[in-house]
Each structure stands twice: as C-alpha cells, then as structure tokens.
Amino acid sequence: MLEALSQSFVTIFTFSHIVWLVTGVLAGLSIGVLPGLGGIVGMSILLPVIYGMEPDIAFALLVGMVAVIPTSDTFPSVLMGIPGSAASQATIMDGYPMAKRGEATRALSAAFTASLMGGLVGAVTLSLVIPIAKPLILAFGSPELFMLTVLGLSMVGILAGKRPIRGLLAACLGLVIGAIGAAPAAAEYRFTFGTEYMMDGIPLVVVGLGLFAFPEIIDLLIKGKAISEKTTIGRGWVKGVKDALAHKLLVLRCSFIGVIIGFLPGLGGSVVDWIAYGHVVQITKDKPQFGKGDIRGVIAPESANNAKEGGGLIPTLLFGIPGSGSMAVFLGGMLILGIQPGPSMVTEHLDLVYTSVWSLALANIVGAALCVILARPIAQLTKVRYAYIAPFMILIITLACYQATQTWGDLIALLVMGILGWIMKQFGWPRPAALIGYVLAANLETYLFISAQRFGWTWLWRPGVLVIGAIIVISLILGLRKTAAIDKAAQKSEAKQ
Amino acid sequence: MNGSILFSLFFVALFSYVSYSALGYVYLARMFPLAVGVFALVLALVNLFEDIWRLRRNIASDSGMGLSDLETDWDIAHSEVWLKAGLLIGVVIALYGGIWLIGYPLAMSIFVVLVYRFIARAKLINSCIAGMAALGFIAFVAKMLNVSWPEGLIQKLVNLPWPLG
Numbered sequence: 001m002l003e004a005l006s007q008s009f010v011t012i013f014t015f016s017h018i019v020w021l022v023t024g025v026l027a028g029l030s031i032g033v034l035p036g037l038g039g040i041v042g043m044s045i046l047l048p049v050i051y052g053m054e055p056d057i058a059f060a061l062l063v064g065m066v067a068v069i070p071t072s073d074t075f076p077s078v079l080m081g082i083p084g085s086a087a088s089q090a091t092i093m094d095g096y097p098m099a100k101r102g103e104a105t106r107a108l109s110a111a112f113t114a115s116l117m118g119g120l121v122g123a124v125t126l127s128l129v130i131p132i133a134k135p136l137i138l139a140f141g142s143p144e145l146f147m148l149t150v151l152g153l154s155m156v157g158i159l160a161g162k163r164p165i166r167g168l169l170a171a172c173l174g175l176v177i178g179a180i181g182a183a184p185a186a187a188e189y190r191f192t193f194g195t196e197y198m199m200d201g202i203p204l205v206v207v208g209l210g211l212f213a214f215p216e217i218i219d220l221l222i223k224g225k226a227i228s229e230k231t232t233i234g235r236g237w238v239k240g241v242k243d244a245l246a247h248k249l250l251v252l253r254c255s256f257i258g259v260i261i262g263f264l265p266g267l268g269g270s271v272v273d274w275i276a277y278g279h280v281v282q283i284t285k286d287k288p289q290f291g292k293g294d295i296r297g298v299i300a301p302e303s304a305n306n307a308k309e310g311g312g313l314i315p316t317l318l319f320g321i322p323g324s325g326s327m328a329v330f331l332g333g334m335l336i337l338g339i340q341p342g343p344s345m346v347t348e349h350l351d352l353v354y355t356s357v358w359s360l361a362l363a364n365i366v367g368a369a370l371c372v373i374l375a376r377p378i379a380q381l382t383k384v385r386y387a388y389i390a391p392f393m394i395l396i397i398t399l400a401c402y403q404a405t406q407t408w409g410d411l412i413a414l415l416v417m418g419i420l421g422w423i424m425k426q427f428g429w430p431r432p433a434a435l436i437g438y439v440l441a442a443n444l445e446t447y448l449f450i451s452a453q454r455f456g457w458t459w460l461w462r463p464g465v466l467v468i469g470a471i472i473v474i475s476l477i478l479g480l481r482k483t484a485a486i487d488k489a490a491q492k493s494e495a496k497q
Numbered sequence: 498m499n500g501s502i503l504f505s506l507f508f509v510a511l512f513s514y515v516s517y518s519a520l521g522y523v524y525l526a527r528m529f530p531l532a533v534g535v536f537a538l539v540l541a542l543v544n545l546f547e548d549i550w551r552l553r554r555n556i557a558s559d560s561g562m563g564l565s566d567l568e569t570d571w572d573i574a575h576s577e578v579w580l581k582a583g584l585l586i587g588v589v590i591a592l593y594g595g596i597w598l599i600g601y602p603l604a605m606s607i608f609v610v611l612v613y614r615f616i617a618r619a620k621l622i623n624s625c626i627a628g629m630a631a632l633g634f635i636a637f638v639a640k641m642l643n644v645s646w647p648e649g650l651i652q653k654l655v656n657l658p659w660p661l662g
Contacts, residue, residue: 031642071548112511165544169508172537176515176530190522190530191515220568221616261517346504387617388627391609394589395631398605403644411647415513419586425569425576445529 005127008056008354012362017060021359024064025366031065032072034396035082035213038199039069039326041403055337062333063313063359066326068367070305071115078298079227079382080393082213086204087305087370089435090273092212093299094290099227101293104379106236106243110295111302112371113244114251118303119364121255122262122310129263130346133314140264143459146447147468148264149440155278156433157476167430170306171437175204178441185449188475197409202417205404207438209397211424211431212419214398217393218422225377237375243295250280250296251303258304261313271439272308273301274432282478310360317353317377332354400411499578502552505545507548512538588612590613600649608633 024046031042042065050058073084078095089112098107116246128137140148156171157164178192181201192198220227244251254276254334261272280288290297315321320341322328334341345353381389401414425432451459459465516534528654571578572593593603612626619627638644639660651660 034638041642041644095605120634131609135534152542161543163547165540165547169537169540169544172540175533176511176537179530179533183522183529186525187524188522188526190526191518218585222573222583223577317530351587387619388619390616391627392631392634394592395605395609395634399601399638399644399646402601402646408597408647411596415586415589415593418589421505422582427504429504448529449525481574 001488004350005354008351008358011056011351011355012060012358016057019058021060021064021363022292022366024061025363025370028065028068028363028368029072029367030067032084033075035073035076035080035084035209035400037352039066039085040329042069043326043333044064046334047329050333050336053337055339055349056350057336058333059352059355060359061329063356064363064366066330067306067309067360067363068371069120069326070302070309071112071119071364071367071371074108074111074115074302075378078111079104079379080213080389081216082393082397083208083229086208087273087302087308087438089212090301091209091298092292092430093277094292097293098295099297099379099382103236103293104382104482105294105376106240107293107298108375108379109240109372110243110312111298112368113238114242114247114254114299114303115242115306115371116364116368117248118258118306118311120361120367121252121303122259122307123357123361124310125256125259125307125363126310126313126360127354128351129314130318133318137263137315137319139464140463141462142447142450143455143462143469144464145264146444146451147260147465147472149360149447151304151472151475152275152440153436153444153470154275154476154479155271155274155314156436165429166428167433170433171429174434174439175444177207177434178438179445184442184446195407195409197407197413200405201442202413203401203410204402205400206410206413207417208435209401210414211421211435212399212431214414214418215422215425215431217390217397218418219425221390224385224387226385237372238420240295240370240375240440244299246441247287247296247299248284250299252344253283253306254300254304258307259311261304263314264311271436274436276300277305277476278479282475289320306364310357312436313356313360317341317356318343335478356357358482387426411446499552502545505541505548509538509545511549513540537619545589550581566584574624596649597650598649600652600661601646602614603651604649632660 012021027046028042031039031045043062046061046065053061057219069085072086072093073088074091076082076084077088077091078099079089081092081096081099083089083092095107095111098104154170155167176191178201180198182189189199254332257279258272259278261275277300278296280296284290284296312322312327316327316331318341320331322331331341339345339352398411398414401410404410421431423429424434455462512534515530516538519531521527521532522530561613571628577616594602596602596610599607606628609631610624613623613624635646636659639646651657
C-alpha cells in the first residue's frame with residue numbers, strides 16, 4: 001500500500017499529469033464561477049475528452065475539475081448573494097453581508113483558505129479510509145440514512161429565524177415542492193397539475209436560483225446601487241487567510257462533517273453547507289454576528305463543501321455507488337476508461353485510487369492559490385453599479401436553469417420560484433429553511449419507506465438510529481438555545497442604538 | 498402587515514390544497530404529503546392568527562431575519578419597492594415573451610442593450626457593445642459547455658445563421 005502511495009505521488013508530478021490536472025482545475029474554476037452550473041455540467045464536458053487517455057491522466061483531469069468547483073463557486077455566493085452551486089448556498093448568509101460592507105476580499109480569501117484546508121482533509125481522509133471503508137459504509141442502512149436526513153432537517157430549527165413557526169412552514173413548503181412528481185413508493189404522480197414538466201419534480205438548480213438569485217437581482221436593481229455599500233473592497237486577503245488559520249479547529253470539524261456526508265451514498269451533498277453552518281452556530285460561545293457577516297459563517301460551509309468531494313470519491317471508487325450527481329458522471333468516465341469501479345479497485349488499481357487522492361490534494365492547492373490571486377480583482381465587481389451586472393446575471397441564471405430539462409418549464413418555474421422567494425424575503429420568511437426541506441424531501445420519504453418496509457418498527461431501536469437520534473436532540477437543544485441568545489443579544493444592541 | 502396576512506393566507510390555502518389533494522392518492526403516495534400538509538396547515542393557521550393578533554394589537558411586524566435569511570433594508574417606501582419589483586418582474590416576463598418570439602440569443606442580446614440604455618442609462622454605443630458581448634458570451638458558452646437554449650417562433654419560420662438560428 002505504501003509503495004502504491006509513493007508511486008502515485010511520483011506519477012502526479014510528471015509533466016503530462018500536471019498539465020491535465022491544471023486544465024481540469026481551470027475548467028472547474030470557470031464552471032464554478034457561473035451560478036447554477038456545477039459538477040455534472042463540468043464532468044459532462046470533459047467526458048468526450050478522456051476517450052483513449054491513460055487512466056491516470058484522465059483521473060487527473062476529472063478529479064482536478066471536480067475538486068475545485070466548490071472553491072470557485074464562492075465568488076457568486078459572496079459577491080452577488082447568488083449560490084454558485086448547491087454546495088455554497090450557506091456561504092451567502094455571512095459572505096454576502098461582508099461583501100456589502102466592503103469586506104469581499106477578506107471573505108473570499110478566508111473562504112478559499114478554508115476550502116483548501118477542507119479539500120486536503122478530504123484527500124487525507126480518503127487515503128486513510130480506503131482500507132476500512134467497506135464495513136463503515138455497510139453500517140449505514142436506510143434507517144440510519146433516514147436519521148441523518150432528519151439531522152439535516154433539524155438545521156431548520158436553528159435557521160428558523162425570529163418566528164420559528166415561519167421557519168417550520170418554510171421547511172414544509174420545501175418538503176411539498178420536493179414531493180412534486182413521481183412518488184418514490186408508488187406509481188403515482190403528485191401535484192403535477194397535468195403537466196409533463198413536473199412529473200420529474202422541479203430541478204434543484206431551478207429552485208436554488210429561483211429562491212436566492214432572482215430576489216437578489218430584483219432587490220439590487222430596485223436599490224440601483226453597487227453591491228458594496230462602501231467604495232472600498234478592503235485589503236483583507238491576508239486577513240482572510242489569517243481568519244481561516246485562526247479557526248483551524250472549526251475548519252477541521254466542518255471538514256469531517258463534509259467528509260462524512262460525502263462518504264454516505266445517497267445522502268446528497270446539497271445540504272452539507274447548511275449542516276456545517278448550523279454546527280458553527282451551535283458551538284460558538286462568544287458574541288457572534290451570524291447572518292450579518294461573521295467570518296466563521298463563511299469558513300464553516302466552505303471547508304465542508306470541499307472536504308465532501310474527498311468523501312464522495314470513497315463509495316464511487318470502491319463500490320461503484322455515486323454519492324452525488326457529479327460522481328455519477330465520474331463513474332461513467334471510469335467505465336469509458338475501461339475501469340470497473342468496485343472493491344477490486346483496492347487490489348487491481350490501488351495506484352489509480354492513490355493518484356486520485358494526490359490529484360485531489362494538488363488540485364485543491366492549485367485551485368485555492370488561483371482563487372486567492374483572483375479574489376481581489378474579481379471582488380471589484382461589487383463596486384460596479386448593479387444595473388450593469390444584472391442583465392448578464394439574468395442571462396446566466398436563465399441559461400443555467402434551461403439546462404436542467406431543456407424545456408420552457410425550467411424558465412417558468414424559475415420565474416415562479418423567483419417571485420415566491422422575493423415575497424418570502426420581503427415578509428421575513430426564511431428561504432434557507434425552504435431549500436433544506438426541498439433538498440431533503442425525497443431522501444426523507446424514500447428512506448422512511450424502505451426502513452418501514454424492511455424492518456417494521458424495529459428500525460427505531462437500531463444502535464445507529466439511537467445514536468443519531470441523540471445527536472439530533474442535543475444539536476437541537478444547543479442550537480435553539482444559541483439562536484435565542486444571539487437574537488436576544490441583537491435585540492439588546494438594537495435597543496442601545 | 499396586510500400584505501403579510503395575505504401571504505400567510507396563501508400558505509393556509511396552499512397547505513389546504515396539499516392536504517386535500519393528497520387524500521386522492523394511493524396509500525403509499527399519500528402518506529408523506531398528507532402528513533406534511535396537515536401539520537403545515539395547523540402551523541399556517543396558527544401563523545395567520547398570530548399575524549391578525551399583531552395587526553389588532555398594532556404590534557409591528559417582526560421583519561428582522563435573525564439567523565434565518567438575509568436582511569432587507571430599504572431606504573424607500575414599501576409601496577415604491579413593490580411597484581418597482583412589479584415593473585422588473587414585468588420586464589422579465591417581457592423578456593420571456595421575446596425569447597418565445599425571436600429565440601434566446603437574439604432576445605437576450607436586445608434585452609441587455611435595452612437594460613443598459615434605459616435602466617443603467619448607458620450611452621447607446623456602450624449598450625450595443627454590451628449586447629454584442631452578451632451574444633458572444635452565449636455563443637462561447639454554447640460551444641464550450643455544449644448548452645442549448647429555447648428556440649423562438651422566428652427560428653421555425655426563417656433560417657437564421659448560428660448562433661441566432
């Protein structure tokens with residue numbers, strides 16, 4: 001094993017390997033910057049290129065690309081308040097307020113440093129877990145996955161806002177939107193209004209961009225100013241790096257959260273950032289400014305979403321079970337190269353597995369370095385009057401949404417979701433809660449159905465279920481106490497002013 | 498506040514519909530939406546009564562988001578915000594109409610020119626350059642990322658050159 005590890009280390013520093021890795025990184029950075037276009041689009045573009053390639057070179061290209069999308073998708077999240085991809089939605093909560101008060105550079109550089117550290121933790125974990133991955137993955141059955149989904153949903157309790165009923169209602173709205181389309185347990189279509197488009201449900205990219213991007217574009221156009229309320233964007237890139245390093249334990253914890261969520265096939269990585277965000281809210285002891293531009297609210301989700309990619313490679317490589325959409329396309333790439341993913345990877349292609357590990361680490365370093373260099377010039381965008389940027393943002397989000405099913409339904413759903421999101425924002429209804437509900441709806445129903453069918457009521461007494469159940473209860477109690485304290489502190493400070 | 502009550506009413510109506518519709522599905526398809534719908538309907542009613550109670554007691558709507566979402570802070574009257582938002586949504590609907598008629602690349606390029614000229618108040622030459630840039634971006638993205646866009650009525654009738662056709 002050590003021999004394979006060292007041999008693959010030498011391999012990744014060959015000229016051709018580095019060239020293709022950097023090509024993948026540049027492609028990933030470019031795609032990540034465009035809101036709505038994530039790993040699936042990127043992987044699909046690269047698949048035709050890898051025909052006839054040597055597997056280790058092709059792996060460098062594919063891993064290089066997928067590793068850095070969660071790094072560069074921070075640009076639109078922080079600078080525009082528009083999620084770059086599903087995994088960077090929570091970054092908006094504090095990154096965007098920082099950009100508004102002229103600290104875009106600091107937020108970006110902290111995010112990239114956290115992303116780098118998270119990516120490296122993901123790569124190290126991937127290399128360490130390979131020998132023991134099988135029993136770990138098999139320990140998670142449908143009941144445990146259901147409980148993990150409930151854990152994700154419990155974050156709504158923390159992100160419910162000043163009126164918790166509205167938070168819960170927003171989450172229920174998300175669950176209902178997620179239930180649109182074919183029922184997982186029966187041959188029945190729900191809430192489709194007889195339209196063909198809704199039979200497959202409303203795609204995540206449409207819901208995400210509709211709820212977050214569209215309202216932000218409308219609001220900024222109404223204000224008619226630049227995004228940044230200050231004329232400077234701050235000289236904070238060194239400060240951002242220092243911020244991330246100062247919170248290294250937070251980065252480490254959130255990276256492990258990311259690895260675990262990425263590692264579990266079927267859980268979906270779209271909620272990883274919210275879980276990490278909820279975690280930082282729970283554990284912070286001093287006077288936080290979450291929701292108003294607290295740097296820890298940027299560091300936590302960014303470290304988790306990069307670490308998730310390392311975790312996601314484990315089931316993909318070792319079991320042929322993709323943990324996310326982009327990993328499913330990666331799986332297709334492996335088959336194109338004539339490599340059968342599965343347990344035999346450890347015996348027959350261990351060098352390739354470790355090439356992936358090293359490529360992942362190197363891609364994160366190259367990607368983060370490029371993003372840190374680009375942070376300051378790109379952050380200048382926040383000083384431009386938004387009316388100049390808005391039409392291009394509308395162009396990008398409509399084009400991105402249309403790729404979901406390539407029908408008019410995508411554009412109409414974007415408009416409907418956008419109007420709904422804007423009204424929710426105006427009346428103080430939390431949109432993150434709705435998004436979390438939407439993302440988890442399918443898993444919640446499917447895993448509950450399988451658990452009940454397979455185990456009856458006995459699944460409730462499985463050790464894993466009890467442990468995760470206890471974590472949910474503790475997490476909710478801590479989180480609710482913490483949010484109440486934060487709101488109280490905010491009210492006191494408002495009263496003083 | 499009245500708008501807030503209307504939006505709360507919308508939630509009551511929505512979850513009533515969800516619960517009622519769910520009753521019509523087969524058992525395995527019914528349980529999840531029915532459970533969510535009924536639970537949410539109760540919450541929506543409580544929320545509606547809370548809104549009405551706040552209105553009657555003249556308690557200001559708690560618009561602060563706390564940890565839950567981005568804050569909205571307006572330095573203009575709310576009525577003006579709604580009017581402007583309505584106009585902007587109208588502009589987007591007009592853009593959709595344009596796409597349906599003349600196709601995505603052409604409609605989007607014209608849209609960029611018009612927004613630059615009449616909303617951003619840019620010079621005509623700069624607006625035209627922005628429109629060309631938009632068309633170039635669409636063509637570049639289409640080639641590089643292999644993405645497609647909605648065709649318009651005109652594309653079905655006239656054979657336009659790529660990327661307009």
